[in-house]
Amino acid sequence: MPEPIIQMRDVWFSFNGQPVLQEVNLHVPRGDFLVVIGPNGGGKTTLLKLMLGLLYPTRGTVAVFGEPPHRVSHRIGYVPQNVHINKDFPVSVLDVVLMGRLRTGRGWSRHTRQDRVAAQQALEQMQLWGCRDRRIGKLSGGQLQRVFIARALVSGPEVLFLDEAMASIDAQGRGEFYDILKELNRTVTIVAASHDMMILSRQVKSVACVNRELHHHDSGEITQEMLDEAYHCPVDLVAHGIPHRVLGLHADKKEDE
Amino acid sequence: MWEALQLEFVRNALMAGVLVSVVCGVIGTLVVVNRIVFLAGGIAHAAYGGIGLAFFMGWPYAVGTTGVSILSAGVMAAVTLKARHRVDAMVGVIWAVGMAIGVVLLDLTPGYNVDLMSYLFGSILAVPVSDLWQMAAIGIAVIAIVTYYYNDFLAMSYDDEFARLRNVPVTFLYCLLLGMVALTVVMIIRVVGLILVIALLTIPPFIAEKFTGSLRAMMVLSSILSCLFTITGLWLSYLFNLTSGATIILVAAAGFFTSALWDYLKPRRSADQSAGTVNPA
Numbered sequence: 197m198p199e200p201i202i203q204m205r206d207v208w209f210s211f212n213g214q215p216v217l218q219e220v221n222l223h224v225p226r227g228d229f230l231v232v233i234g235p236n237g238g239g240k241t242t243l244l245k246l247m248l249g250l251l252y253p254t255r256g257t258v259a260v261f262g263e264p265p266h267r268v269s270h271r272i273g274y275v276p277q278n279v280h281i282n283k284d285f286p287v288s289v290l291d292v293v294l295m296g297r298l299r300t301g302r303g304w305s306r307h308t309r310q311d312r313v314a315a316q317q318a319l320e321q322m323q324l325w326g327c328r329d330r331r332i333g334k335l336s337g338g339q340l341q342r343v344f345i346a347r348a349l350v351s352g353p354e355v356l357f358l359d360e361a362m363a364s365i366d367a368q369g370r371g372e373f374y375d376i377l378k379e380l381n382r383t384v385t386i387v388a389a390s391h392d393m394m395i396l397s398r399q400v401k402s403v404a405c406v407n408r409e410l411h412h413h414d415s416g417e418i419t420q421e422m423l424d425e426a427y428h429c430p431v432d433l434v435a436h437g438i439p440h441r442v443l444g445l446h447a448d449k450k451e452d453e
Numbered sequence: 454m455w456e457a458l459q460l461e462f463v464r465n466a467l468m469a470g471v472l473v474s475v476v477c478g479v480i481g482t483l484v485v486v487n488r489i490v491f492l493a494g495g496i497a498h499a500a501y502g503g504i505g506l507a508f509f510m511g512w513p514y515a516v517g518t519t520g521v522s523i524l525s526a527g528v529m530a531a532v533t534l535k536a537r538h539r540v541d542a543m544v545g546v547i548w549a550v551g552m553a554i555g556v557v558l559l560d561l562t563p564g565y566n567v568d569l570m571s572y573l574f575g576s577i578l579a580v581p582v583s584d585l586w587q588m589a590a591i592g593i594a595v596i597a598i599v600t601y602y603y604n605d606f607l608a609m610s611y612d613d614e615f616a617r618l619r620n621v622p623v624t625f626l627y628c629l630l631l632g633m634v635a636l637t638v639v640m641i642i643r644v645v646g647l648i649l650v651i652a653l654l655t656i657p658p659f660i661a662e663k664f665t666g667s668l669r670a671m672m673v674l675s676s677i678l679s680c681l682f683t684i685t686g687l688w689l690s691y692l693f694n695l696t697s698g699a700t701i702i703l704v705a706a707a708g709f710f711t712s713a714l715w716d717y718l719k720p721r722r723s724a725d726q727s728a729g730t731v732n733p734a
Contacts (some may be wrong), residue, residue, distance in 0.1 A: 248618060269618050276614060285486060285611055286662055286671045295608045298619040307604065331666050347615070 200262075201226050201355050201385045202247055207256035209242055216242045220256070220410045226354075229381045229401040232389040238407035240389035241277060244357050247387065248274055260355070270299075273353030273384075275344045277360045283333040289343055290328040293318055296350035311350075318346040322376070338369040345376070349384075356380065358388040374399060457691055462578055466697070469580040470683035472588040473644045476595050477653055478661075478676025480637040482668065483599070483630055485658040486610045490651060492529050492631070495544035497638045497650035499525040499551025504572050505558030515587065518642065522635035525551060530628045575646035575698030577687065584643060591636050598633065599672075602626060607668050644683070645698035653679065656705040660712040682708060 202224035209217040217239045224230055232240050245251040246258050249265030261268045273296075296318075297311040319325040322342040327335065335343065341361060348356055365373055377386060378399045404412040457463045484493050500518045507517025525547050532543045559569075571579065599606060608616035609623050617623050641650045661674035686701030693700075 250614060250617065269620060272618070274615065274618055276612070282486075282611055284662060286665045286667055287607065287611055288666055291607065291667065292611065295604075295611065295615065295619065298604060298608055298616070298621055329666075351619075 200224065201228070201260065202387070203257075203259045203262075204246070205257050205259075207246060207253045207258060209239075209246060209251065210254045211242075215408065217246075217406070217410070218408055220406075222404065222410060222412055224355075224385065224387060226385055227381070227401075229377070229386045229399055230388070230404060231400045231402075232387065232404045232406055234391065234406040236391055240391070240406055241359055243406055243410070244359050244387065244389050248272060248357060270351060271354045273348030273351065273356040275341075275348045275356070275358045275361055277363070277389075285332060287332050288329050289324060289332060289335070290315060290319070292332055292343055293328075293346045293350050296347040314350050314352070315346075318350040319343075321349065322346045338365045338373075341365055341373075342376075349380070353384060355385040355387065358386065360390055361388060362390060462580075463687075463691070465580050465582065465585060466577045466687055467684065468585050469577055469588060469644060470687055470701075471680055472585065472592050473640055473653075474657075474679035474683050475676045476588075476592045476637050476640060477679045478657060478674075479595055479599050479672045480633055481654040481679070482658040482661070482672045482675050483606060483610060484634060484654055485662065486668065486671075487630065489631075489634070490655050491541060491544055492526075492533075493634050493638065493654055494651045495529065495548040495551075496522050496525050496631075496635050497642065497647045498548045500638060500642060500647055501555035501572070502551035502553075502558070503555070505555030505562075509558040509562045515584075515639065518639045519636065521551065522639050523632060526631040526635040527628075530631045533627065534624060571646070572642065573646045573648050574696055575642065575644050575649065575701075577644045577697050577701075580643055588640050588643075591640055595633050595637065598629065602629075603669070606630070610668070645701055649698050649702045652702045652705060653682075656702075656709045657682065660709060663712065663716055678708065679705075 200223055202222065204220050204222040207217060207220040207222075208215070220243065232243060234240050242251060246253055247260060247265060249258075249260075249267075249269060258265055261271060265272070293315045294307050294311060297307060297314060316325060316328075319328055322345060324339060324342055324346060327339065332340070332343070345358075345361075362370060362373070377388075380386065381399060402412065404410055458467075484490055500522045503517035503519070503521030504514060505517075506512070506521060507514045510517070528547060529540065529544060533540050605616070605621045605626055608619065608621050609626050613623050637654070638647075638650055641653055645653050657675040657678040658671060660678055661671045665671040665674050682705040683701050686704040687697055689695065689704065690697040690700040
């Protein structure tokens with residue numbers, strides 16, 4: 197059995213007394229490509245932030261590499277949902293990526309040569325080295341998204357969290373983006389949240405649907421049928437306003453492979 | 454102009470203007486990019502309570518203003534960390550209560566005959582040498598701190614959530630920033646007065662933001678612009694016998710509108726270009 201990267205046990209989370217997530221149990225093995233789908237406001241971002249240690253569960257435990265997430269944040273890469281924050285900020289592409297190399301606040305925060313080499317590699321991987329000196333606000337949505345992926349990758353993470361990574365990429369750029377993710381997934385465990393079902397491409401190894409509750413589908417392959425069902429998920433959920441199972445018969449049918 | 458420089462108070466005023474400008478450029482930049490202009494305004498106005506307190510208790514002016522500024526900055530930091538969505542309301546309260554306390558304490562002070570206007574609109578022409586040393590000390594401290602934590606401040610200002618994930622001590626840096634804002638505000642009150650503090654703190658960085666590609670460059674350009682505005686303002690106020698603080702702010706405002714106009718005309722040019730080449734409509 198592969199080493200578990202993320203373990204969530206009976207996790208509940210409330211915000212201002214409102215339950216956002218309840219009874220979440222999740223197990224993400226090393227090398228997984230998990231996509232978390234669900235309607236807007238269903239708790240996808242909250243789920244990710246719990247795994248990142250940016251939020252703490254009201255009840256239950258979250259462990260990443262067997263430890264509380266905030267202790268292993270140097271092994272985690274994160275691409276946030278909103279990449280359009282602070283577009284007027286006077287900062288270059290390279291400097292944004294270098295932020296990913298900041299080490300635990302030990303004062304005198306200078307970037308070393310290794311930091312710059314790592315930043316160059318990450319930017320080259322995202323085909324953005326040529327834009328390194330450009331101001332961040334001058335980039336297109338797709339380029340911006342790749343800058344943020346570079347910032348997440350520059351620290352050499354073992355697990356990568358992507359929140360609505362497709363939001364600012366046009367249809368054209370998506371195929372390319374999937375290729376990048378596929379390549380990354382050879383070495384990095386990926387957890388991606390999306391309300392856009394299109395992310396359920398061939399590379400995805402497992403799917404979880406979250407709408408207050410979480411339904412995890414552990415499967416090595418995704419059939420057209422599952423895709424169809426998943427695609428209807430948010431529509432149905434919005435219509436009924438209740439959490440329900442989307443992926444059919446996954447509940448007790450473990451390990452069909 | 455040259456005969457004016459023979460006068461000690463004019464030389465002191467120029468020195469004070471330069472010192473304040475440098476600090477203003479650095480801290481003002483962080484204030485603008487962190488969007489805490491309103492907080493800075495609140496700290497500045499609450500400082501009036503400190504002026505009242507200083508006179509009432511018979512303390513030196515700097516003790517009262519520094520104390521109250523740091524205190525109000527601390528309250529604002531606490532509110533920001535506990536209930537971010539309530540910050541603006543809280544700042545409004547501190548803003549008004551601080552001023553009210555100042556007015557009432559001055560009412561209660563026996564034999565009070567201080568020139569109130571000098572605190573509201575500044576008294577750069579009356580800066581004693583001892584204040585210059587204080588300003589220099591604050592300036593060196595601020596520059597040292599910001600240099601030391603530069604990359605952390607950059608990460609926090611750009612994306613505090615990601616910074617937190619990279620173990621940047623965001624909470625500590627935020628409190629440190631508000632503390633430095635408080636000290637800066639006390640310093641600027643000397644030059645332009647507490648009512649005009651926000652203008653000197655925000656106008657130069659706001660202009661500089663458009664023309665610079667990094668936070669560091671924005672700080673440097675802000676400082677230079679601030680120097681330019683302060684010295685020009687001083688010179689004009691000397692020539693035409695005007696209130697120096699208000700004149701400095703008007704010069705800064707002129708700079709602001711010039712840059713805004715330049716900015717307004719520039720995108721139209723590039724829009725015309727792209728319309729000609731790309732957009733068929």
